[in-house]
Amino acid sequence: MKINDYQNAIERFDPDPTLKDRISEAVLSETRHVHDRGFPCIVAGAMVALLLVVGSTGVAMAVSPEFCSAVLSFLHISETEDVPGPNSSLNGTPDVSDAMIGETVKVNYIQLDGTFNMAQDGLLYETRLDPDSGAAIPTNFWRIENGRAIQTDISVNKTEVDLKSGGVFYWYERNGNIQVFDPSPELASVHAVPGRLDAVIIERKTEGYSEYYLYNIHTGEARDLFADVESMGKIENAKFTSDMTGALVNCGEWYYVDFINGTSSALTELTGIASFNMADLLPDGTVQLLKWIDAPGLGAGYVDCWIYDPTTGQSVKVLDGAREFNEFNEPGPYGVVILGEYCIDVNEDGCVYVLNLRAGTSVPINGFTYDPEATMSVSPAGDKILYAEFDDSGMMFVTRLGVINLVEGTTIEFDRLKPAELFEFKLNWLDNDRIAISGSSLDHLDNEVTSIYIYEF
Numbered sequence: 001m002k003i004n005d006y007q008n009a010i011e012r013f014d015p016d017p018t019l020k021d022r023i024s025e026a027v028l029s030e031t032r033h034v035h036d037r038g039f040p041c042i043v044a045g046a047m048v049a050l051l052l053v054v055g056s057t058g059v060a061m062a063v064s065p066e067f068c069s070a071v072l073s074f075l076h077i078s079e080t081e082d083v084p085g086p087n088s089s090l091n092g093t094p095d096v097s098d099a100m101i102g103e104t105v106k107v108n109y110i111q112l113d114g115t116f117n118m119a120q121d122g123l124l125y126e127t128r129l130d131p132d133s134g135a136a137i138p139t140n141f142w143r144i145e146n147g148r149a150i151q152t153d154i155s156v157n158k159t160e161v162d163l164k165s166g167g168v169f170y171w172y173e174r175n176g177n178i179q180v181f182d183p184s185p186e187l188a189s190v191h192a193v194p195g196r197l198d199a200v201i202i203e204r205k206t207e208g209y210s211e212y213y214l215y216n217i218h219t220g221e222a223r224d225l226f227a228d229v230e231s232m233g234k235i236e237n238a239k240f241t242s243d244m245t246g247a248l249v250n251c252g253e254w255y256y257v258d259f260i261n262g263t264s265s266a267l268t269e270l271t272g273i274a275s276f277n278m279a280d281l282l283p284d285g286t287v288q289l290l291k292w293i294d295a296p297g298l299g300a301g302y303v304d305c306w307i308y309d310p311t312t313g314q315s316v317k318v319l320d321g322a323r324e325f326n327e328f329n330e331p332g333p334y335g336v337v338i339l340g341e342y343c344i345d346v347n348e349d350g351c352v353y354v355l356n357l358r359a360g361t362s363v364p365i366n367g368f369t370y371d372p373e374a375t376m377s378v379s380p381a382g383d384k385i386l387y388a389e390f391d392d393s394g395m396m397f398v399t400r401l402g403v404i405n406l407v408e409g410t411t412i413e414f415d416r417l418k419p420a421e422l423f424e425f426k427l428n429w430l431d432n433d434r435i436a437i438s439g440s441s442l443d444h445l446d447n448e449v450t451s452i453y454i455y456e457f
Contacts, residue, residue, distance in 0.1 A: 072354060072404065074367040077102030077414035085419030086441040086449035087111045094124055094142055094149035101414050101455075108144065108454040115450050116140075118436060119179045124149060124452075133168035133184040161187065162220050163204060163213065171217065173197060178217075190215075194242045201225075201240065209234040214244075229257050230264045239281040246310055248281040256287065256310055271308045271315040282340055283382055285310065290338065292324065301326065305338065305357065318357040319343075327372035337370075339378050339385060342406065346370050354385075354404060365404065365411050374400075381432045383407045384457070388427055395423040398437055403457040412457060422451070430454060 079102045087095050090113040097109045110118075116126045124142040129135070138156055142149040154172050161167040161183075169183035169190045178192040180200060188203040188210065202213045202222070212225045212235070225247070226235065233251040240247045247257040254267040254276075267279055267289065276291040287308040295301055305319035325335030325346060336355070337344040345353040345362065352368045355361070374389045384407075389400040402413025419441070426438035437453045 072363055072365040072368075072406075072409050072411050074365050074411045075102075075104070075413070076367070077104060077412065079414065081107070081414055081416045083416055083419055083422065083453065084109050084111075084451075085422065086451070090449065093151075096144060096147055096149050098147050104412060105414065106456040108452075108456075110144070110149070110452045110454070111449055113447055113449055115440075115448070116452075117438070118430065118452055118454075120430070121174055121177060121179060122430075123152065123154070123174070123179075125154075127181065130168065130170075130184070135168045135170060135184040136182040137170050138172070138181055157217070159215075159217050161202065161215065161222075163202070163222060165204060167202075167204075171200070193244060210237055211235070212238055225259070226257065226264075228262050229259075230262075232257075232264050241281065241285040242283070243285075246285060248279060248287055250279075254279045256308075258310070267308070270310075270313070271306065273306055273315065276304075276306070280340070282307075283380070288340065289315075293321070303336065303338070307341075307358065318360075325372070333370075333372050337376065339376055341382060342378065342385065344370060344376065344385075354406065356406075363409075368411055368413075371400075375427075377429065379429050379432045384432065386427075386429065386435055387413065391418065395421075397422060397424050397439075398427060401435070401437075401455065403435070405457070433457065 167186035385404040424439040
């Protein structure tokens with residue numbers, strides 16, 4: 001099952017009816033998983049003038065020199081993780097326990113009766129819906145210290161948005177960052193701006209199209225981010241660079257917006273690439289363009305890939321006619337799975353390689369087997385790849401979990417044993433070193449218990 005199937009099919013599974021009602025609306029992580037079919041022709045050394053990775057913190061990171069020649073070491077931990085079932089003795093306080101898997105992976109098991117989650121800053125919190133606006137209101141907060149959940153006082157703010165359709169959202173400031181919670185239905189989304197404590201980006205939808213505003217949470221001043229930009233037509237969606245100097249915009253045609261100069265230009269004109277199917281903004285502000293080429297036969301197909309750097313105006317082709325991965329490829333599944341700057345390459349013998357599209361390097365992972373139905377996602381800093389397989393029989397569960405560490409040159413994975421009644425509905429990077437899996441289950445008294453399992457690789 002692919003991640004998009006997983007997202008779309010959550011209501012088709014048939015767990016216990018009382019549990020199903022509470023979990024069917026759970027939102028899955030925005031894990032990127034692009035299935036590609038490929039036998040790659042990678043352009044060696046194509047982007048050596050560019051920084052290898054720029055993470056969400058804005059800090060440039062380079063992959064270690066050994067990456068270009070080393071084999072990624074592979075470790076499958078023989079110990080199967082015995083995932084704990086619901087704790088029936090909870091009393092409104094999170095239960096926290098620690099474990100080590102194979103003396104290699106540290107895991108935190110956190111359970112609470114009712115619904116709770118973990119913010120990006122590591123705080124646990126409960127929420128309730130604002131009865132007037134429908135926005136999420138965070139209520140109780142805990143921080144985890146030395147294996148204990150400690151109640152923490154957080155000053156939560158309410159912002160009533162003064163836009164055409166109104167809207168409400170709640171937020172707090174902590175450790176130099178803003179944490180925003182789900183807004184009322186009038187607002188499609190609200191996101192913090194890296195490095196800003198006074199403003200958020202608000203997305204508002206009208207007749208299926210998006211408007212984006214930079215909204216000052218202290219003064220209520222709202223600025224249409226594209227009001228001073230040359231007309232592009234109605235916006236379907238937009239992604240912004242971390243420093244807010246540019247944006248990639250889809251208006252049916254792809255545009256790059258330069259906020260400093262107030263210009264918008266079609267990517268076809270900027271790059272000189274006449275046709276492509278999709279564009280994506282990478283963490284460092286460069287743009288990836290993909291073009292798929294269909295070919296006769298079941299599972300056949302190829303992909304071209306370019307990386308465009310708006311600061312230099314340089315566009316470089318990094319994949320040329322690579323066979324795109326498809327589980328129906330004959331004689332067996334093989335090809336490339338594109339994950340931003342990196343991609344997984346499975347050859348016809350089933351051997352797995354990691355390709356660095358910018359540096360033009362290819363490194364094998366000896367002993368690693370790629371499952372076509374697995375999901376993969378890149379860490380915030382872009383130097384690790386999460387790998388997960390799912391069991392979708394009855395209630396969803398992650399059966400195999402692993403991380404490919406491109407800096408240290410290691411791949412670690414292990415199997416997980418499912419407890420009864422557990423339904424796992426969210427898998428995501430918590431930060432660059434930790435992965436969170438969220439689930440819901442019923443104890444023997446039919447009380448709902450929410451679990452968050454945090455794995456540090």
